[in-house]
Amino acid sequence: MPASDFSAQEYADRIGRTRVAMEQRGLDVLLITDPSNMAWITGYDGWSFYVPQMVILPVKGSPLWWGRTQDKAGAAQTTWLDTSDLLDWPEEHVQHPDHHPVDSLVTVLQDRGWTSSLGVEMDNYYYSAASHRILERAFGVLTDATGLVNWQRAVKSNAEVDMMRKAGRLTAHMHEVLRGAFREGLPKNQLVAEVQAAGIAGLPGLAGDYPAIVPIAPSGAEASASHITWNDRPLTVGEATYFEISGCYRRYHCPASRSLFLGNPSDDIRRAETAVLQAIDDALSAARPGATCEEVAACVYDSFARAGYVKANRTGYPIGLSYPPDWGERTMSLRPGDTTELQENMTFHLMPGLWTPDWGMAITESFVVTAAGGVPLADIPRELVVKPA
Amino acid sequence: MPASDFSAQEYADRIGRTRVAMEQRGLDVLLITDPSNMAWITGYDGWSFYVPQMVILPVKGSPLWWGRTQDKAGAAQTTWLDTSDLLDWPEEHVQHPDHHPVDSLVTVLQDRGWTSSLGVEMDNYYYSAASHRILERAFGVLTDATGLVNWQRAVKSNAEVDMMRKAGRLTAHMHEVLRGAFREGLPKNQLVAEVQAAGIAGLPGLAGDYPAIVPIAPSGAEASASHITWNDRPLTVGEATYFEISGCYRRYHCPASRSLFLGNPSDDIRRAETAVLQAIDDALSAARPGATCEEVAACVYDSFARAGYVKANRTGYPIGLSYPPDWGERTMSLRPGDTTELQENMTFHLMPGLWTPDWGMAITESFVVTAAGGVPLADIPRELVVKPA
Numbered sequence: 001m002p003a004s005d006f007s008a009q010e011y012a013d014r015i016g017r018t019r020v021a022m023e024q025r026g027l028d029v030l031l032i033t034d035p036s037n038m039a040w041i042t043g044y045d046g047w048s049f050y051v052p053q054m055v056i057l058p059v060k061g062s063p064l065w066w067g068r069t070q071d072k073a074g075a076a077q078t079t080w081l082d083t084s085d086l087l088d089w090p091e092e093h094v095q096h097p098d099h100h101p102v103d104s105l106v107t108v109l110q111d112r113g114w115t116s117s118l119g120v121e122m123d124n125y126y127y128s129a130a131s132h133r134i135l136e137r138a139f140g141v142l143t144d145a146t147g148l149v150n151w152q153r154a155v156k157s158n159a160e161v162d163m164m165r166k167a168g169r170l171t172a173h174m175h176e177v178l179r180g181a182f183r184e185g186l187p188k189n190q191l192v193a194e195v196q197a198a199g200i201a202g203l204p205g206l207a208g209d210y211p212a213i214v215p216i217a218p219s220g221a222e223a224s225a226s227h228i229t230w231n232d233r234p235l236t237v238g239e240a241t242y243f244e245i246s247g248c249y250r251r252y253h254c255p256a257s258r259s260l261f262l263g264n265p266s267d268d269i270r271r272a273e274t275a276v277l278q279a280i281d282d283a284l285s286a287a288r289p290g291a292t293c294e295e296v297a298a299c300v301y302d303s304f305a306r307a308g309y310v311k312a313n314r315t316g317y318p319i320g321l322s323y324p325p326d327w328g329e330r331t332m333s334l335r336p337g338d339t340t341e342l343q344e345n346m347t348f349h350l351m352p353g354l355w356t357p358d359w360g361m362a363i364t365e366s367f368v369v370t371a372a373g374g375v376p377l378a379d380i381p382r383e384l385v386v387k388p389a
Numbered sequence: 390m391p392a393s394d395f396s397a398q399e400y401a402d403r404i405g406r407t408r409v410a411m412e413q414r415g416l417d418v419l420l421i422t423d424p425s426n427m428a429w430i431t432g433y434d435g436w437s438f439y440v441p442q443m444v445i446l447p448v449k450g451s452p453l454w455w456g457r458t459q460d461k462a463g464a465a466q467t468t469w470l471d472t473s474d475l476l477d478w479p480e481e482h483v484q485h486p487d488h489h490p491v492d493s494l495v496t497v498l499q500d501r502g503w504t505s506s507l508g509v510e511m512d513n514y515y516y517s518a519a520s521h522r523i524l525e526r527a528f529g530v531l532t533d534a535t536g537l538v539n540w541q542r543a544v545k546s547n548a549e550v551d552m553m554r555k556a557g558r559l560t561a562h563m564h565e566v567l568r569g570a571f572r573e574g575l576p577k578n579q580l581v582a583e584v585q586a587a588g589i590a591g592l593p594g595l596a597g598d599y600p601a602i603v604p605i606a607p608s609g610a611e612a613s614a615s616h617i618t619w620n621d622r623p624l625t626v627g628e629a630t631y632f633e634i635s636g637c638y639r640r641y642h643c644p645a646s647r648s649l650f651l652g653n654p655s656d657d658i659r660r661a662e663t664a665v666l667q668a669i670d671d672a673l674s675a676a677r678p679g680a681t682c683e684e685v686a687a688c689v690y691d692s693f694a695r696a697g698y699v700k701a702n703r704t705g706y707p708i709g710l711s712y713p714p715d716w717g718e719r720t721m722s723l724r725p726g727d728t729t730e731l732q733e734n735m736t737f738h739l740m741p742g743l744w745t746p747d748w749g750m751a752i753t754e755s756f757v758v759t760a761a762g763g764v765p766l767a768d769i770p771r772e773l774v775v776k777p778a
Contacts, residue, residue, distance in 0.1 A: 045617075045618075046618070047603060047714070048616040049714055050714040050717075069702075070615045073613045073614035073615075073744075074615070074617050076614075077614055077617065078617075091701055091703075092703075092724070094722070095719045122517060123517045123518070123519035124517060125514045126514065127518055128511060128514070128517075129512070129521035130533065131518070189589055189597060190589075190591075192589055193587075193588075193589035193591075194590075197585065197586035200578055200581055200582035200585065201582035201583075202578060202579075207576060207621030208578060208582070209618070210618065213436060214599040225435065225460065225465075226462075227435040227436045227437040227460055228434075228467075229435070230598075231596065313459055313480040314481075325439040326439035328484070330484045333485070335481070355462075
């Protein structure tokens with residue numbers, strides 16, 4: 001995802017919005033650790049988030065990239081920043097028992113007089129409690145700015161929605177391959193290999209990137225556990241398997257799940273299918289600007305209740321630019337109590353999944369909010385895929 | 390990776406070793422957040438580490454699994470724990486602005502009287518600064534036990550080495566596919582798709598799991614950046630590409646890199662190849678029980694120095710059971726100053742990579758320490774792979 005995927009104006013807009021939010025929180029400097037946020041602000045891309053790295057955003061002037069010496073060349077290649085704004089910490093501090101890279105960040109901040117009104121993303125995978133302790137000891141209390149940038153990402157630009165539609169074409173392609181290959185006796189890992197390869201080989205002019213989550217693909221009773229990946233057990237008649245997968249185009253995602261069944265699904269599963277499909281229709285109709293997250297979610301819970309099912313977890317979340325381990329944006333949720341109002345060009349993964357002790361059923365859609373309601377970002381037959389035994 | 394991959398005795402040994410280390414640190418209870426450590430202690434497996442979850446290990450009694458309600462079924466399926474030792478936090482607290490799952494962990498600990506001498510993994514991806522703040526407010530000062538479990542994992546059991554050799558067969562298979570498919574004009578993403586699929590489809594009786602890092606595969610000048618993944622640019626004559634990839638068998642890894650070249654490599658690259666191959670020979674010979682990490686590393690730096698190259702970063706790290714974003718164990722490093730003594734059945738990724746501004750060269754080996762020196766865990770032709778234009 002080179003920075004050149006978006007215009008200079010778009011990056012300026014993103015930074016502008018972020019700075020408004022910083023001012024509202026009284027922040028002079030924001031330390032951005034979430035790789036998705038780093039990429040959204042600067043274009044930085046690389047599998048380097050397993051060591052400390054940040055984008056430092058002051059209220060004025062250029063953002064700075066700060067990371068490991070070995071990754072500076074990657075920052076020069078992928079970001080729009082001047083090379084003079086790429087700062088590195090000493091290579092010998094990598095995973096060292098006596099040195100922590102964040103010690104050198106303290107100096108970077110002190111040198112620039114950025115010693116107060118600092119915001120940090122306290123609840124992020126790549127900002128550790130150890131990093132936080134070092135900064136707190138140097139600068140006193142820091143402001144928790146978890147989600148500050150994530151919230152700015154909620155309303156996508158048209159260029160971003162275009163990326164997500166391309167990701168959606170990859171997702172649809174993966175589901176087509178899945179549907180074609182799904183057959184009795186095929187070891188699950190072989191099916192996963194084929195589907196994942198389809199997503200990365202992509203389509204003409206549309207190369208796939210790695211999704212932020214690997215295929216989740218449990219079968220039968222396994223599917224009562226919602227985050228089991230795969231094993232080598234052959235696909236078996238009488239079992240439902242659900243596949244939660246996403247194409248990824250230049251770090252943008254479009255997840256979609258389908259359940260597949262070998263043989264004749266029980267009435268119970270068919271009733272769940274009907275409830276899930278109705279839930280999707282109703283939720284997409286409701287997903288107009290001004291509707292709240294909980295109103296959209298209610299469509300799902302209501303459809304399930306009418307069919308005699310109780311869904312005890314949230315039914316969707318915002319999506320877009322992401323890095324492992326999550327393709328959600330971790331801001332809003334489609335669930336009771338979330339009164340955030342939808343705006344045009346927000347994008348969600350609508351997830352009306354049902355998990356019982358005996359099976360799991362997931363037919364899901366990623367959509368963009370438009371004046372006419374939610375419009376799916378991928379074109380995938382919306383049904384329980386049934387293959388004869 | 391179901392818990393049943395290892396004997397009850399092996400899990401008891403692992404816990405025993407960990408408890409000795411806990412006692413040395415004065416810890417009554419260890420809160421284990423690293424998914425690799427959680428799996429090593431209990432067998433827990435699932436892509437659920439994007440929400441708070443832990444294994445709680447007291448000095449006496451069974452460890453407890455603590456996680457999201459939706460993931461409890463996965464814990465029942467994959468761990469050896471009694472279901473009464475699986476504790477869950479309320480589903481509605483997932484990524485919620487006003488509730489944090491760790492609030493409920495406080496209650497879990499208080500209910501058991503586990504309110505002091507608590508250890509936490511402060512420098513881990515999946516233990517956030519926000520989680521730490523909640524625990525600190527409840528219990529006062531906590532002990533930083535980063536790496537405590539990781540260190541216990543350093544010396545592998547024979548059963549683990551067997552897993553890693555199986556991962557190595559997958560790695561070798563991936564490299565064979567890579568070597569066969571590498572040709573002028575092939576878009577990189579298509580090559581990556583093929584190689585990744587080979588690793589997951591696996592070999593007869595040997596199914597592949599997802600590696601903790603996606604293929605790192607930069608070409609030409611891109612390769613000066615060491616953590617660039619891939620794009621859709623066709624492979625080009627006159628460029629070196631290096632592939633850092635790993636097979637994964639039931640969460641165990643065996644990474645290995647090879648550089649591939651289309652056309653005639655320059656003398657410079659050939660000289661680097663010779664230095665790298667010599668470095669590997671020397672380091673494997675040196676890697677006997679009792680040798681120190683820095684002594685093994687010196688073999689690499691010395692070989693490079695004789696060829697006129699300077700390598701400014703570490704040249705290897707321990708490997709084994711892993712989850713994203715890193716397949717290293719984050720304990721020892723093969724570099725100057727690390728005087729840890731090697732022991733039989735320690736396993737390392739020896740990484741004598743060279744990155745210049747114009748190209749990168751990586752030929753690497755994963756090995757197990759034996760009385761006779763380091764023995765590679767995968768059988769892959771050790772050379773710069775050159776394909777005619």
